[in-house]
Amino acid sequence: MKKSRWHPLRIIALPVIFSVVVTAAFGVWYVKRLEQTVTAKFEGRKWQFPSKIYSDSYLLYVGMNLRSDDLMEKLRRLGYRESRDTPRAKGEYFFPRKEGRLEIYLHDFVYPLEAFRGIPVRISWQGATVSKMENLEIGEELFSLELEPELVTGLYDRIWEERRLVHLSEVPPLLVRAVLAVEDERFYSHRGIDPVGILRASWANLRSGAIVQGGSTLTQQLMKNFFLGDERTLHRKFKEALMALVAERKYSKEEILENYLNEIYLGQKGAQGIFGVREAAQFYFSKDLAELTVGETALVAGLIKAPNRYSPYRSAEAATKRRNVVLARMLEEKLISRGQYGAALREVVPPRELVKVANDAPFFVDFLKRELAENYSHQVLTAEGLKIFTSLDLHLQKIAEKALVDGLRRLEETYPYLRKRGEEDHLEGALVVIRPQTGEIKAMVGGRDYQKSQYNRVFQARRQPGSTFKPFTYLAALMYGAENGERRFTPVSRVDDSPFTWSYEGQEWTPRNYKEEYLGTVSFRTALEKSLNSATVRIAKEVGLNRIREISTRLGIESSLPALPSMVLGGVEVTPLELGRAFSTLANTGVRTQALAVKQVVDHGERVLEKRDVLVEKAISPQQAFMINYLMKGVMDRGTGAGARAQGFDRPAAGKTGTTNDLKDAWFVGYTPDLLAVVWVGFDNQSKLGLSGAQAALPIWTEFMKRATAGMPVSDFIPPPGVKIIDIDPASGARATPRCPQVLREAFLEGEEPSGFCPLHPAPLAELFSLPKKAASWLLSPFLRE
């Protein structure tokens, strides 16, 4: 019988051998793949650094009006905490109210081009005025002091990892040893996994009947954080162990430890995750690692186990307990002496208030992103750790948002027909705040609820500005007068405000006044103050549309302006931002600035990538700017903006209401010499609002300005040389006599002031010049007629 070639053993052995070979091959391939993964991580980009957007810094100076409550609110937002005595650590402040002084131990801060070390300072008040500032470290008097910018938000892809990298050599050895003592005491003895540790943890868990101890080495923890999730599966543990072995084979203990200290999760601040020991030292103690006390060192090490449970922000008691456990371990390991141990136990872990970064300016941030997108890709913005310093004032931003949201709600309460009639039919508004001197956008609210609509009406909505456009006509009239080149208009010029029809290039157009009310002959000033359409169009007709267009463009309007008569009454489309920019030129004595939101961009290594400077251009003379501002002050004091006065806003200010003919848009543009705000109210789908600018937009503006300017020094528009201010009788437009029942202080360009006295209320010469009657008659008889 022929022996079979296939012995039963052979039949069994071959598949086994085959399986072993295949498994081994797969194993080799798998380990190789893991090795590639580990290598790629260790030698490539380990972390994503979100870019961060900062507000503007805050300048304090001696003599400024400053409410201590406002300053403390600012400090709180910046993460300073109140101490019970003179501050001893950075980030603390002490405010004995009765003594009229505030002591602050300032944070360190790296501002573009300059790095500043935190110093203790004292600010003293006399009444509401900052009377003195001192650097307590060297006893030097300070004349100005700048608080660091506030973090507005981060730009990140999925999660916001807040991390400051540190080299192992820069980490205090005590912290390294404390971390090893509590997390992996045999770190320098194992090769990635620690059988002794696993056995010990298993025994401890078995005895307690629960998982009380982990057997993962520090390397395993790093592998888990780098590559794996939190799922508790055998596969994950197996992979983690393999990766740890691979990492230990390829990299030194020091490299692994350094990565661990930078990678480890150590807490949460709202959307921001706190990663790495350096960031943790800043987050919990406002300190650099080298400045940590023994107790603080122990707490940082202890937080690794459960950062949020032991966070001093959550519970000072839990944090203290955990710290003490670590201190005991450190003593046991002889990392600290008994004396150090005792002293550290006595360190108090103060309760802390967590101030989260909540992005209070989402519309502004969107605006910035658009600006930044011109130069930086999404990838760069979310991973390269840029610092973007902006013009934003978070204090004004919050006030602006509240004023708009509350104002719109009040309007809906007062006029129930405005309430939501559908998703697309929702009362909306926008508010933008500009510092005229620099063009900086200080606040921006593009709508009432960012969560519901991200449409930013400040720069995306093109709407008709209505009467807010009129001042450009009046300015053109003051500058040029009539088409034939003769200057014709002064604030006391007489203008006809009766219905009329303008025939223009074969078309006829009849402007109508609000509520069809016509005042007959009025002064140039009254026509603007009362926003009289008919009178304004008559002025425009004399001045010429091209001149009005030219002036509007010169001031900062960028939208195309059709040369049609309706342009005079705002029959064009502009954005609130554009309108704000144009009026900023007027507020800034005729000097146009460029809108500025991004000020500086700095990379992760503090290199300045970009700096946008304040740039100016003289658009009109200061005299002309003053004249139109002075006229628009009248709008606030007597005209359509007088509601602001009734609401309690009493600072010198200029402004103009705007209402479109079809009552779809309500506007108010108003400004002090230092701050300008534009408010728009309407519906996105152009539904009828049915309210004027004075009714809908002015109350919002007023609420904002009242709070925004509280504590600021009162400033007025200063008449430049070449402008004369004299008392006139508003009825006659001539110089006022003592017998005029009404007197108005009016501004004139030098040489254009009226020469004669009021013919309606004549007074004897002696009264006019306060001279003895005979002397006056004798002196002035050759020159004046009574």
Next chain:
Amino acid sequence: MLALPALASAPGCATVRVYRPVPAGRAAPVPQTAAPTITPEPESKPALEQGRIKEESLKEKRPAPQARSKDRPGRPAPVKEGPAPLTDDSSLIAKITPRTPPQRAASLRLTEEGRKFIESGDYAKALGRLEKTISIDSTNPYGYYYLAQTHFRLGRHQDSLNFLDVAESLLGNEPFWLAEVFALKGENFRALGSLERADSSYAEALRLNSGNRVAADGLNSLRGENQPSSR
């Protein structure tokens, strides 16, 4: 934290300079508060080195403050003699009195810091300080003047002229400073190749202050350049 001790540079680490003066142009003087020590300067022509200016050269060849011109009898006389030179009014700190409004006082102090940064050639820091001066006090003409100086140093002549326009309109009746403004306008126009306007600006500066050395030098040099060369 940014604490600004009065007129002292803040403590900090090394800065990164990102500004480089752009070619074309020359160093204009920074009006300085009277300094007790005077470093003799070379009697060389302004820094025009093959059409390029190095940042360092600006520092080296910066003309002395106006007040020092009296100590230099050897310097060429202005083209047109006007009234007697005005006394030096360049000290901004001297303008601060108990009656100075706090905004203006703070703004002047920051302007002085900005001026010092210009002197040391740190234009980025100078811009930072000076932009704050006009933010605090928009009517501080000296802030605008030194912003113009900084932009001039950076070769941004049109921007410099824009700031000078504003400074001029705010200065009112201060002939010393108006002369500084016109002299710097002359420098900018000259750098832009607008020689007629440079000439008239220099002349206006000298009319306002016959002791304005920048204008005198500028005008002499300008008119010298325009004369036909003799063989």
